[in-house]
Amino acid sequence: MMRIRVRLFAAYREAVGRGEMNLEVEGAVSALDLWRRLGEEHPPLLEFGPSLLVAVNGEYASLDRSLKEGDEVAFIPPVSGGSFRVTEEEIRLRELIDEVRDEEAGAIVTFQGTVRRHSRGREVQHLEYEAYPEMAEAKLREIGQEIQERWGVRAAIVQRVG
Structure with missing residues (x-):
């Protein structure tokens, strides 16, 4: 089991009702796998399209990024408004x-x-x-x-x- 700290921003935070949580995951897990699990546990997240940004330990990363024990994963909606x-x-x-x-x-x-x-x-x-x-x-x-x-x-x- 790995412990991963999850941070949600903007509309994602509002959909879940909180901005931070700790999750325990088994085996090899990517950021996308973690997002899918969050969607299963918090169905309002499934209403958002597939476009999202992810950061692992404070650095932008791809959704296929493998996670390890103690990682902090932030899910960020695409910047809305502005240019x-x-x-x-x-x-x-x-x-x-x-x-x-x-x-x-x-x-x-x-x-x-x-x-x-x-x-x-x-x-x-x-x-x-x-x-x-x-x-x-x-x-x-x-x-x-x-x-x-x-x-x-x-x-x-x-x-x-x-």
């Missing part, structure tokens, strides 16, 4: 706010970077940002998912280039 992208277009703050609005939240927090007037003792005339969009968007998504996991909130992260 994670790199764009050359103007960022429309009002639209981003609408994407993350949640009737259960008491606030919406925004951060908007600006161009500073001086850098390294020189006046800034203009900036041009560039990015490898696929890699940058993957990292933005990772950050957004971590925000979701830690605080159970919605997030949107957009980086303007050009």
Whole structure:
């Protein structure tokens, strides 16, 4: 028998009625096997689609990840609300706010970077940002998912280039 600590976030936590539990499992078990067992024990979880994120011991992992004694497994719904992208277009703050609005939240927090007037003792005339969009968007998504996991909130992260 192996003891596994399970953490559930956002809608999964709400469906089960708690965010943490310890389970004992027999034999070789993957994260997917554990998810299926949770679904059997907590049928409301079965209402969610097959898309979910899993972290093992604080690191994102695949559903086929083998588990071992003492692992902590977190099941996280895909980040809902918000977006994670790199764009050359103007960022429309009002639209981003609408994407993350949640009737259960008491606030919406925004951060908007600006161009500073001086850098390294020189006046800034203009900036041009560039990015490898696929890699940058993957990292933005990772950050957004971590925000979701830690605080159970919605997030949107957009980086303007050009």
